[in-house]
Amino acid sequence: MSAPSPRAPGAWPPRATIRRSAGLRTVESTLLRCGLGPVAGVDEAGRGACAGPLVVAACVLPPRPLPSLARLDDSKKLTEKVREELFPLIVRYSSAWSVVQFSAAEVDAMGVHRANIEGMRRAVAGLDTAPGYVLTDGFRVPGLPAPSLPVIGGDAAAACIAAASVLAKVTRDRIMVDLDRDLPGYGFAVHKGYCTRRHMGAISDLGASGEHRMSWSNVRAIVHGARVDQVETQEYTETQEYAETQEYTGDSDVVGDHATTDAV
Numbered sequence: 001m002s003a004p005s006p007r008a009p010g011a012w013p014p015r016a017t018i019r020r021s022a023g024l025r026t027v028e029s030t031l032l033r034c035g036l037g038p039v040a041g042v043d044e045a046g047r048g049a050c051a052g053p054l055v056v057a058a059c060v061l062p063p064r065p066l067p068s069l070a071r072l073d074d075s076k077k078l079t080e081k082v083r084e085e086l087f088p089l090i091v092r093y094s095s096a097w098s099v100v101q102f103s104a105a106e107v108d109a110m111g112v113h114r115a116n117i118e119g120m121r122r123a124v125a126g127l128d129t130a131p132g133y134v135l136t137d138g139f140r141v142p143g144l145p146a147p148s149l150p151v152i153g154g155d156a157a158a159a160c161i162a163a164a165s166v167l168a169k170v171t172r173d174r175i176m177v178d179l180d181r182d183l184p185g186y187g188f189a190v191h192k193g194y195c196t197r198r199h200m201g202a203i204s205d206l207g208a209s210g211e212h213r214m215s216w217s218n219v220r221a222i223v224h225g226a227r228v229d230q231v232e233t234q235e236y237t238e239t240q241e242y243a244e245t246q247e248y249t250g251d252s253d254v255v256g257d258h259a260t261t262d263a264v
Contacts, residue, residue, distance in 0.1 A: 024072065025065055027151065027158045031133045032063055038095060040131035041160025042120045042141070045168040047112055050216040051186070051193035051209070052176050053101040054112065056119030057167035060095040060129050061160050068093060072162045076155070080173070087170045090163045097163075098126030099171050108215040117141055123164075137161050183209050197233040204228055 028039045044056045061069070068089050071082055078086070091097060100122045102115045110118065120141045124134055131146045137154035151157050155165035173192060180189035186202045186209065193199070193211075195218055203212065203222045212219050218231040 024157070024159045024162065027135060027149075028061070028160055036133040036147070037063065038129055038131050038133075039160055040096075040124055040127060040134045040146075041137075041154065041158055041162070041164045042123055042134060043137040043155055043161050043165040043168055044116055044119060045165070045172040046193065047116055048195075049193035049213075050195045050219050051104060051199070051212045052179060052188065053103050053172065054107050054115050054119060055099065055101045055168045055172040055175070056116065056123045057097065057099045057164040057171070058120070058123035058127055058134075059090065059097045059160055059163040059167060060127060060131060061163055062093065062095055065159070066093055069159070069163070072159050072166070073156065076165075076169075078166070083166050083170050083173075086166050090166055094163060096127040096129035097167060098123045098128075099167055100126065101171070101175075104211050104213045108213050111215070112213075117143075120144070135161055137165070179211055183211065195233055197228060200228045200231055200233050 031037060031039050038060045040058050040060045042058045044054060046052055046054045071086060100119050102119055107115050120136060121143050124144055134144050134146050134148040135154060135158050136148055136150050138150060138152055140150050141148060154161035176188045176192045185206050187198050191199050200218065200222055203219060208219055208223050214220060221231045
Protein backbone atom coordinates (compact mmCIF):
# COMPACT_ATOMS: atom_id res chain seq x y z
CA MET A 1 0.00 0.00 0.00
CA SER A 2 1.47 3.35 -0.98
CA ALA A 3 1.10 6.51 1.03
CA PRO A 4 -1.39 9.14 -0.09
CA SER A 5 -0.08 11.04 -3.10
CA PRO A 6 1.13 14.57 -2.41
CA ARG A 7 -1.34 17.27 -3.40
CA ALA A 8 -1.64 21.01 -3.04
CA PRO A 9 -2.33 22.19 0.53
CA GLY A 10 -6.01 22.02 1.34
CA ALA A 11 -6.85 19.78 -1.61
CA TRP A 12 -9.76 17.45 -0.94
CA PRO A 13 -10.42 14.61 -1.12
CA PRO A 14 -6.95 13.13 -0.59
CA ARG A 15 -5.70 10.65 -3.17
CA ALA A 16 -4.27 7.22 -2.54
CA THR A 17 -3.29 4.28 -4.68
CA ILE A 18 -5.30 1.09 -4.23
CA ARG A 19 -3.53 -2.22 -4.80
CA ARG A 20 -5.68 -5.25 -4.11
CA SER A 21 -2.79 -7.63 -3.50
CA ALA A 22 -2.57 -6.54 0.13
CA GLY A 23 -5.80 -8.26 1.08
CA LEU A 24 -9.57 -8.02 1.29
CA ARG A 25 -9.53 -4.95 3.56
CA THR A 26 -7.16 -2.92 1.39
CA VAL A 27 -9.75 -0.68 -0.25
CA GLU A 28 -11.58 0.08 3.00
CA SER A 29 -8.30 0.70 4.84
CA THR A 30 -7.17 3.18 2.21
CA LEU A 31 -10.43 5.12 2.37
CA LEU A 32 -10.42 5.13 6.17
CA ARG A 33 -6.85 6.42 6.27
CA CYS A 34 -7.95 9.24 4.01
CA GLY A 35 -10.76 10.17 6.39
CA LEU A 36 -13.51 8.90 4.09
CA GLY A 37 -15.17 6.36 6.39
CA PRO A 38 -17.34 4.72 7.41
CA VAL A 39 -17.16 2.60 4.25
CA ALA A 40 -20.25 0.69 3.11
CA GLY A 41 -20.24 -2.20 0.66
CA VAL A 42 -23.26 -3.04 -1.51
CA ASP A 43 -24.09 -6.19 -3.46
CA GLU A 44 -27.07 -8.08 -4.85
CA ALA A 45 -28.27 -11.62 -5.41
CA GLY A 46 -30.69 -12.95 -7.98
CA ARG A 47 -30.34 -10.51 -10.83
CA GLY A 48 -29.91 -13.22 -13.44
CA ALA A 49 -32.66 -15.50 -12.10
CA CYS A 50 -35.96 -15.79 -13.93
CA ALA A 51 -37.93 -16.39 -10.73
CA GLY A 52 -37.94 -15.09 -7.20
CA PRO A 53 -36.89 -11.72 -5.80
CA LEU A 54 -33.92 -9.52 -6.41
CA VAL A 55 -32.21 -9.01 -3.03
CA VAL A 56 -29.77 -6.17 -2.33
CA ALA A 57 -27.72 -5.70 0.83
CA ALA A 58 -25.45 -3.00 2.23
CA CYS A 59 -22.98 -3.45 5.07
CA VAL A 60 -20.52 -1.37 7.10
CA LEU A 61 -17.85 -3.38 8.90
CA PRO A 62 -15.85 -2.24 11.95
CA PRO A 63 -12.60 -0.44 11.09
CA ARG A 64 -10.45 -3.27 12.46
CA PRO A 65 -10.67 -6.81 11.00
CA LEU A 66 -12.37 -9.33 13.27
CA PRO A 67 -11.16 -12.95 13.59
CA SER A 68 -14.78 -14.11 13.54
CA LEU A 69 -15.14 -12.71 10.00
CA ALA A 70 -11.80 -13.98 8.71
CA ARG A 71 -13.54 -16.36 6.27
CA LEU A 72 -15.24 -13.52 4.41
CA ASP A 73 -14.77 -13.87 0.67
CA ASP A 74 -16.81 -13.70 -2.49
CA SER A 75 -20.04 -15.41 -1.39
CA LYS A 76 -20.09 -17.48 -4.57
CA LYS A 77 -16.74 -19.02 -3.59
CA LEU A 78 -18.06 -20.00 -0.17
CA THR A 79 -20.04 -23.12 0.53
CA GLU A 80 -23.64 -22.77 1.61
CA LYS A 81 -22.64 -23.99 5.08
CA VAL A 82 -19.97 -21.31 5.47
CA ARG A 83 -22.32 -18.59 4.22
CA GLU A 84 -24.95 -19.66 6.74
CA GLU A 85 -22.34 -19.59 9.51
CA LEU A 86 -21.11 -16.14 8.49
CA PHE A 87 -24.57 -14.59 8.19
CA PRO A 88 -25.32 -14.23 11.95
CA LEU A 89 -21.75 -13.13 12.61
CA ILE A 90 -22.03 -10.34 10.05
CA VAL A 91 -25.37 -9.29 11.53
CA ARG A 92 -23.87 -9.31 15.03
CA TYR A 93 -20.52 -7.64 14.43
CA SER A 94 -21.13 -5.23 11.58
CA SER A 95 -21.45 -1.55 12.40
CA ALA A 96 -24.59 -1.39 10.24
CA TRP A 97 -26.40 -3.55 7.70
CA SER A 98 -29.50 -3.37 5.56
CA VAL A 99 -31.30 -5.77 3.18
CA VAL A 100 -34.02 -4.88 0.69
CA GLN A 101 -35.83 -6.95 -1.90
CA PHE A 102 -37.85 -6.51 -5.07
CA SER A 103 -40.46 -9.08 -6.02
CA ALA A 104 -40.59 -10.69 -9.44
CA ALA A 105 -43.49 -8.40 -10.35
CA GLU A 106 -41.48 -5.33 -9.32
CA VAL A 107 -38.49 -6.50 -11.36
CA ASP A 108 -40.80 -6.96 -14.36
CA ALA A 109 -42.29 -3.50 -13.91
CA MET A 110 -39.01 -1.66 -13.34
CA GLY A 111 -36.54 -3.71 -15.35
CA VAL A 112 -33.84 -5.65 -13.57
CA HIS A 113 -31.05 -3.09 -13.89
CA ARG A 114 -33.21 -0.22 -12.71
CA ALA A 115 -34.45 -2.33 -9.80
CA ASN A 116 -30.86 -3.23 -8.94
CA ILE A 117 -29.75 0.41 -8.91
CA GLU A 118 -32.77 1.48 -6.85
CA GLY A 119 -32.19 -1.44 -4.49
CA MET A 120 -28.61 -0.32 -3.87
CA ARG A 121 -29.81 3.20 -3.12
CA ARG A 122 -32.44 1.91 -0.68
CA ALA A 123 -30.05 -0.49 1.01
CA VAL A 124 -27.53 2.29 1.64
CA ALA A 125 -30.31 4.63 2.82
CA GLY A 126 -31.45 1.92 5.25
CA LEU A 127 -28.12 1.76 7.09
CA ASP A 128 -28.22 2.97 10.70
CA THR A 129 -24.75 4.44 10.19
CA ALA A 130 -24.44 7.00 7.40
CA PRO A 131 -21.48 6.00 5.21
CA GLY A 132 -18.75 8.41 4.21
CA TYR A 133 -18.00 6.30 1.15
CA VAL A 134 -19.74 3.48 -0.72
CA LEU A 135 -18.15 0.61 -2.65
CA THR A 136 -20.43 -1.08 -5.17
CA ASP A 137 -19.91 -4.40 -6.88
CA GLY A 138 -19.15 -3.98 -10.55
CA PHE A 139 -20.92 -0.86 -11.80
CA ARG A 140 -21.63 2.76 -11.03
CA VAL A 141 -24.70 3.58 -8.91
CA PRO A 142 -25.87 7.18 -9.34
CA GLY A 143 -27.86 8.90 -6.62
CA LEU A 144 -26.10 7.51 -3.56
CA PRO A 145 -25.86 9.80 -0.50
CA ALA A 146 -22.06 9.54 -0.38
CA PRO A 147 -19.15 9.35 -2.86
CA SER A 148 -18.84 5.90 -4.38
CA LEU A 149 -16.55 3.68 -6.39
CA PRO A 150 -17.50 0.64 -8.48
CA VAL A 151 -15.18 -2.33 -7.92
CA ILE A 152 -15.07 -5.13 -10.49
CA GLY A 153 -15.41 -8.42 -8.67
CA GLY A 154 -16.00 -6.38 -5.54
CA ASP A 155 -17.14 -9.27 -3.36
CA ALA A 156 -13.70 -10.80 -3.88
CA ALA A 157 -11.87 -7.47 -3.45
CA ALA A 158 -13.46 -5.61 -0.54
CA ALA A 159 -14.56 -7.11 2.77
CA CYS A 160 -17.60 -4.83 3.13
CA ILE A 161 -18.87 -5.90 -0.31
CA ALA A 162 -18.15 -9.54 0.56
CA ALA A 163 -20.22 -9.13 3.73
CA ALA A 164 -23.07 -7.54 1.77
CA SER A 165 -22.84 -10.37 -0.75
CA VAL A 166 -23.27 -12.98 1.99
CA LEU A 167 -26.24 -11.10 3.47
CA ALA A 168 -27.94 -10.83 0.09
CA LYS A 169 -27.29 -14.38 -1.05
CA VAL A 170 -28.23 -16.11 2.21
CA THR A 171 -31.41 -14.02 2.44
CA ARG A 172 -32.40 -14.88 -1.12
CA ASP A 173 -31.51 -18.57 -0.84
CA ARG A 174 -33.72 -18.86 2.25
CA ILE A 175 -36.57 -17.18 0.38
CA MET A 176 -36.19 -19.62 -2.51
CA VAL A 177 -36.25 -22.61 -0.14
CA ASP A 178 -39.48 -21.26 1.36
CA LEU A 179 -40.93 -20.78 -2.12
CA ASP A 180 -40.05 -24.37 -2.92
CA ARG A 181 -42.36 -25.46 -0.09
CA ASP A 182 -45.11 -23.06 -1.16
CA LEU A 183 -44.82 -23.86 -4.87
CA PRO A 184 -43.68 -27.50 -5.14
CA GLY A 185 -42.54 -28.91 -8.43
CA TYR A 186 -40.41 -26.07 -9.76
CA GLY A 187 -37.25 -27.05 -7.87
CA PHE A 188 -36.62 -23.57 -6.44
CA ALA A 189 -34.61 -24.97 -3.53
CA VAL A 190 -32.15 -26.53 -5.98
CA HIS A 191 -31.64 -23.99 -8.79
CA LYS A 192 -32.72 -20.90 -6.80
CA GLY A 193 -34.82 -19.62 -9.69
CA TYR A 194 -32.14 -19.65 -12.38
CA CYS A 195 -32.84 -20.74 -15.93
CA THR A 196 -31.83 -24.39 -15.77
CA ARG A 197 -33.23 -27.00 -18.11
CA ARG A 198 -35.09 -28.59 -15.20
CA HIS A 199 -36.62 -25.26 -14.31
CA MET A 200 -37.75 -24.56 -17.87
CA GLY A 201 -39.22 -28.06 -18.01
CA ALA A 202 -41.18 -27.40 -14.82
CA ILE A 203 -42.60 -24.18 -16.29
CA SER A 204 -43.58 -26.13 -19.38
CA ASP A 205 -45.37 -28.74 -17.26
CA LEU A 206 -46.88 -26.52 -14.56
CA GLY A 207 -47.10 -23.11 -16.17
CA ALA A 208 -45.51 -19.97 -14.76
CA SER A 209 -46.19 -19.02 -11.16
CA GLY A 210 -46.59 -15.58 -9.66
CA GLU A 211 -42.92 -15.77 -8.69
CA HIS A 212 -41.72 -15.97 -12.29
CA ARG A 213 -40.41 -12.91 -14.12
CA MET A 214 -42.53 -12.66 -17.23
CA SER A 215 -40.18 -10.08 -18.72
CA TRP A 216 -37.66 -12.91 -19.27
CA SER A 217 -37.90 -14.02 -22.90
CA ASN A 218 -37.32 -17.70 -22.15
CA VAL A 219 -40.13 -17.76 -19.58
CA ARG A 220 -42.52 -16.08 -22.03
CA ALA A 221 -41.49 -18.49 -24.78
CA ILE A 222 -42.18 -21.55 -22.63
CA VAL A 223 -45.52 -20.14 -21.49
CA HIS A 224 -46.48 -19.58 -25.13
CA GLY A 225 -45.68 -23.15 -26.08
CA ALA A 226 -42.00 -23.30 -26.98
CA ARG A 227 -40.18 -26.53 -26.24
CA VAL A 228 -37.43 -26.55 -23.62
CA ASP A 229 -34.83 -27.30 -26.28
CA GLN A 230 -35.90 -24.14 -28.13
CA VAL A 231 -35.06 -21.72 -25.32
CA GLU A 232 -31.81 -20.77 -23.66
CA THR A 233 -31.02 -22.66 -20.48
CA GLN A 234 -28.00 -22.84 -18.23
CA GLU A 235 -26.72 -25.08 -15.50
CA TYR A 236 -27.01 -23.32 -12.18
CA THR A 237 -23.61 -22.26 -10.90
CA GLU A 238 -23.10 -19.59 -8.30
CA THR A 239 -20.36 -17.94 -10.37
CA GLN A 240 -22.85 -16.87 -13.05
CA GLU A 241 -24.04 -13.91 -10.96
CA TYR A 242 -20.55 -12.42 -11.05
CA ALA A 243 -20.38 -12.79 -14.84
CA GLU A 244 -23.71 -11.01 -15.20
CA THR A 245 -22.48 -7.95 -13.30
CA GLN A 246 -19.92 -7.30 -15.99
CA GLU A 247 -22.62 -6.32 -18.49
CA TYR A 248 -22.94 -2.96 -16.77
CA THR A 249 -19.28 -2.09 -16.28
CA GLY A 250 -17.03 -0.10 -18.53
CA ASP A 251 -16.39 3.02 -16.50
CA SER A 252 -12.77 4.10 -16.64
CA ASP A 253 -12.55 4.37 -12.85
CA VAL A 254 -13.81 0.89 -12.09
CA VAL A 255 -11.27 -1.10 -10.07
CA GLY A 256 -10.27 -4.13 -12.11
CA ASP A 257 -8.23 -7.23 -11.35
CA HIS A 258 -4.93 -5.51 -12.01
CA ALA A 259 -5.92 -1.86 -11.74
CA THR A 260 -4.25 0.90 -9.84
CA THR A 261 -6.51 3.90 -9.46
CA ASP A 262 -7.28 6.88 -7.33
CA ALA A 263 -9.33 6.05 -4.27
CA VAL A 264 -11.75 8.87 -4.90
